[in-house]
Amino acid sequence: MIGGPSSAIQKQPKPTPPLPILLFNDECAVCRHIGHWVQRSAQRASGDPAIIVQPIGDNPATLRSLNPDLDIWDAYATIHILMPDGSMRLGGEAVAQVLRILPTTKWFAWCFDTSIFGFRPFQVVLNVAYAILSDVRPLFGCESCGKPKILRPLQWMTQWWKTLTRRKPRPIPTPHFSSLSAATRRPR
Amino acid sequence: MTSRTLAYPRPTPANSPSNAATQDDAIRTVTADTFAKLVLDAQGPCAVEFMSYGCAHCREIEPVLEQVAKMVEATEKIFRVNIAVEEELASTYQIQGTPTFVMFLNQNEVGRVEGPSPAVASVLAAVTQPFKS
Numbered sequence: 280m281i282g283g284p285s286s287a288i289q290k291q292p293k294p295t296p297p298l299p300i301l302l303f304n305d306e307c308a309v310c311r312h313i314g315h316w317v318q319r320s321a322q323r324a325s326g327d328p329a330i331i332v333q334p335i336g337d338n339p340a341t342l343r344s345l346n347p348d349l350d351i352w353d354a355y356a357t358i359h360i361l362m363p364d365g366s367m368r369l370g371g372e373a374v375a376q377v378l379r380i381l382p383t384t385k386w387f388a389w390c391f392d393t394s395i396f397g398f399r400p401f402q403v404v405l406n407v408a409y410a411i412l413s414d415v416r417p418l419f420g421c422e423s424c425g426k427p428k429i430l431r432p433l434q435w436m437t438q439w440w441k442t443l444t445r446r447k448p449r450p451i452p453t454p455h456f457s458s459l460s461a462a463t464r465r466p467r
Numbered sequence: 468m469t470s471r472t473l474a475y476p477r478p479t480p481a482n483s484p485s486n487a488a489t490q491d492d493a494i495r496t497v498t499a500d501t502f503a504k505l506v507l508d509a510q511g512p513c514a515v516e517f518m519s520y521g522c523a524h525c526r527e528i529e530p531v532l533e534q535v536a537k538m539v540e541a542t543e544k545i546f547r548v549n550i551a552v553e554e555e556l557a558s559t560y561q562i563q564g565t566p567t568f569v570m571f572l573n574q575n576e577v578g579r580v581e582g583p584s585p586a587v588a589s590v591l592a593a594v595t596q597p598f599k600s
Contacts, residue, residue: 338552351520455585456564457564459564
């Protein structure tokens, strides 16, 4: 049927359903890399994205306008995905949800729902993997995550050795301080 | 970045985030526009934390600072400046990293502490010591 009433209805633009929003720490090189990969992978065959990938930003009020329960400190500490129904998923659960959404990965994401007497083995593995990656991401270039605890003794030893070998000893920098040269600012 | 109209419920003015922030937080965020009025023209001692939300150390110290702010609220005001937004303020006060606490009294900087240990005693000493001498 061409030109009939049904085709006129079909030509009307469909209302865009709300999309999940993935928040990522754009001050962390690891998170930024993953965020960009998700953004590239989220393109459907129609060209529309399957998910919105958004940096966390600097404004707590903007985040709370997305979800009143969303705290900016929590958002920087753990990956968050905001679902259209108003719920949030964090950490490994958020990663699993992203894998369910992406056209290239959703074929194997069923495994995260596999439950054996209430125990979800694949999800547990993913949660542990996320926790490990989250802990070691400073090693991969996260400027804003501080230093991993395993590196701190080495850093102190290096500083101590430098103070011994220099005539003018320099104070050991506090471990509770992020230098601006380590990029808390980013180009706009 | 993808731009798309979101269909998420927006907060009403009565429970808007900005209102909630000012009611709940013991630490008020100041901007370049409000810095002079709230900090420099303040009647008593003020401590300003120059911070960034993406800074792990700032995240670590935040609950401690909230606690300290409540302890000293009768005598001292504590503010925060987000240096990722207020780059000019950070530049004006020569902030080298975060968190940096700068203490003000009668429009003058009277003390500065960079990266105190995230413990109540340490932060309390950092924000009160300059005003004792």
